[in-house]
Amino acid sequence: MPVSASAVLDALGDANRRAILELLTGGAMAVGVLADRLPISRPAVSQHLRVLKEAGLVTESSAGTRRLYRIDPAGLAVVREYLDGFWKSTLDNFARLAEAEGEREERPA
Known part of the structure; x- marks a missing residue:
């Protein structure tokens, strides 16, 4: 499912x-x-990670019995494109x- 700028910004x-995203800049x-x-509590962190994953900002992988989360550059690219549109x-x-x-300065007075 494609990531939308709206979902990322939300x-x-x-x-x-x-x-959470700032902490993940250091790695998984x-x-x-x-x-x-x-x-915040561990269950709250899990809920926030679910939202970030649904928005396309993080991915998860398994490492033994643990789930590791890392930043998904694709989600950040979508919001960057959105903001770059304003800049352009x-x-x-x-x-x-x-x-x-x-043109005004080049015209004779």
């Missing part, structure tokens, strides 16, 4: 999920390790404004 709207971690580093639009508008200003 998932990132929660401070605990952002904190198990739920217990994440719970030890956060002020802003740059295009700036270029048009600069061109119009340049």
Whole structure:
């Protein structure tokens, strides 16, 4: 199922999920390790990981009896594309404004 920018942004709207994602920038971690580093319970961490996984921001793999979670770059790429669209639009508008200003300065008074 393709990841949507809306789902990613909704998932990132929660401070605990952002904190989990930030912890995962250091590499794959198990739920217990994440719970030890956060002020929320292990079941809460599991619920947040489920939301992050559904949004396409994390993947899970098995390592023996443990489930390891890591950042999924595809989910981040979707939201980056979404935000880059705003940046491109802003740059295009700036270029048009600069061109119009340049044309005004070139006209004789």
